[in-house]
Amino acid sequence: MATDIDLHLGRRLRRRRRLLGLTQQQLANQVGIRFQQIQKYECGANRISAARLWQLAEALESPVSYFYDGLAEALESKSSPPSTGGEMFSRKETIDLIQAYYQLDEKPRRRLLDLAKSLHADEAA
Incomplete structure (x- = not known):
């Protein structure tokens, strides 16, 4: 049974993997495991050991x-409704936007x- 900590680590793993544009298979190959194991880590079904977490971070x-x-903060706010911030970063369109942003040179960024x-300021006014 997944604990809140396992779920949090899995979400962070998925978020970082997606930000880098990696598939579960690509990440699994880098650390020498099967992609199914990455799936289990990401959904919190399997606990990530300290050694494996180090490999994944690398x-x-x-x-x-x-x-x-x-x-x-996540553990403290468990009893309150979920914030939209975490949900926002799990959306594919957000990941696509961030990836496109970082593909630009500094000046266009x-x-x-x-x-x-400026668009946000216009909306607020």
Whole structure:
């Protein structure tokens, strides 16, 4: 049975993998396991050992601490309704937008960010 911590780690694993545009198979190949194991980690069905978490962090080019980011808040707010922030980053369109953004050079990225901020300011006014 998955614990809240296992579920959180699995969500963070899925989010980082998707941000990098990796399939479960590609990630599994990098750490020497089957893609089904990645599936089980991501849904919280299997617990991620410390050694495996280290390997996954290396493959995903992130610190191990990335997987624990927001855990305390998630555990504290378990009794309150879920926020939309976590849901927002699990949407495919959000991942696609972030990937497209980082494929741009620095100057167009800044211009796009300025445009997005101005659009939001127009809506708020």
